[in-house]
Amino acid sequence: MADQRSKYHAFRALHDRAGAFVIPNPWDAGSARILAALGFEALATTSAGFAFSIGRRDSSAALSREAILQNAGSIVEATDLPVSADLEDGFGADPASCAETISLAADVGLVGGSIEDATGDPGNPIFDFGLAVERIAAAAEEARRHPFVLTARAENFLHGRPDLDDTIRRLVAFEEAGADVLYAPGLPSLEAIRTVCSSVSRPVNVVMGLAGQTYTVKELEAAGVRRISVGGSFARAALAGMMSAAREVKEHGTFTYSTHAMSAAEAASYMLDMKR
Template sequence: MTTHPDDPAGKRAQFRKLHDRIFVMPNVWDAGSARILAPMGFSALATTSAGYAYSAGLQDLARLITREAIIENARAIVAATDLPVSADLQNGFGPAPEDCAETIRQAIAIGLAGGSIEDVTEDAAAPVFEIGLAADRVRAAAEVAKGAGFVLTARADGLLWGQTELADIIARLQAYAEAGADVLFAPGLTDADAIRRVCASVDKPVNVLMGLSGAALRIDELAAAGARRISTGGSLMRAAMGELQRAAAAIRGQGDFSYAARAMPGAAIDALMSDRRGD
């Protein structure tokens, strides 16, 4: 199924339907990476705050990345592809429920099909919002999202911030589902048993992050565990940066330029960057 690039409602309906069964949604960090991945057979793309931050020379922290910058990055990606795009919207760019609601309003305005809101504060002393406030933040975002058919993903990020009790993560996901989230996401799950437990404990589709160290499950294994969506976070950007570093190290250390044999030909990249979506 394809949609017209100027049909955001169609893209949102298409994106929502994808969650009926498992699919992979790779994360891109700019319009160029979107154009490289879009023709490869994926059904949707996502943005990555980490990928954007690294490309801008920043750490992946909400306090260092503005809402305006993330929205503009997402706008360029939406314009580069006919596929539905879901955005990594950090923690909603503010502690209040209205901050999250405003972020979703702006995401809808640029044609995004969906987006995620995290429950992290980035305060080392209290790294995640209290569960009641966190659910209120999701509720405010969901009230805006539902009117436009926007697919809202609620993230419980505690596993990335030192929380180890899976029961606590599940309780949060259940609260976020009750608050109106369409998709649930707990980045940091790395084994099939934990993913199966999470999926069995909630009544909404679950997104699983692959590309983290120690997470090497295959699509069929994730499907068997109950996952409905697989994203890659910043891992594709990190893979590209790893190749850059290795190539430069070979040049500097051995005078070796063999990396060029692995590089995409310029003509192939030029063809992908040519905007033929209106043909």
């Protein structure tokens, strides 16, 4: 098994090389092993995909830090690939909580993770600018004590605040506070993505698979994007496949879905034998 430091260096190298790379988002160990077998070079957890798998909504209120890190740890153990984690809002409003979350994330073998500036409060969805920056600064200081790539997320566009100027202001400040990667999910256009990428000097992550416009890897790369994730969209695609099969059985009493299902032998080929 690759050790944590070698995974960290491999992960950093992906961000430093020319072009963009795709970092897909497994929601459990099994999906992680399948994605690794397909040849992806790194993985990132998805809080949404994990939440759906345990019958919860995606929110920091529904998912504890312990549960998120336990899920992330199972993904780390499933492959030799570098794994970054969706660490929600750092599981606490204060900067110290964000720092502690980074430390605990490194302890389970993660070599990266993201902290967002969303509060989880519908009445006040985004942390005030000053506190948001302090939170990233504390997380970055802790990240430097570990083999850990910190991603800072500006969440305006996911919470009804389509303010590109403020989003860029936050990302610039997060970069200055020590974040290694910058991320503003939900940007409305390729031009907005290009503007964000040209406004900062650190690698930018963009998520695909959300509702709305989609772009190719080549288009995103040309806009300056260095890393492309898919969030919970692979998990939702898997759920859509199950729903389609279940509806066929319930509504028509037929089982033709099985002709399109992955064979048991192929599924097993991706998984580990457990020693007894």
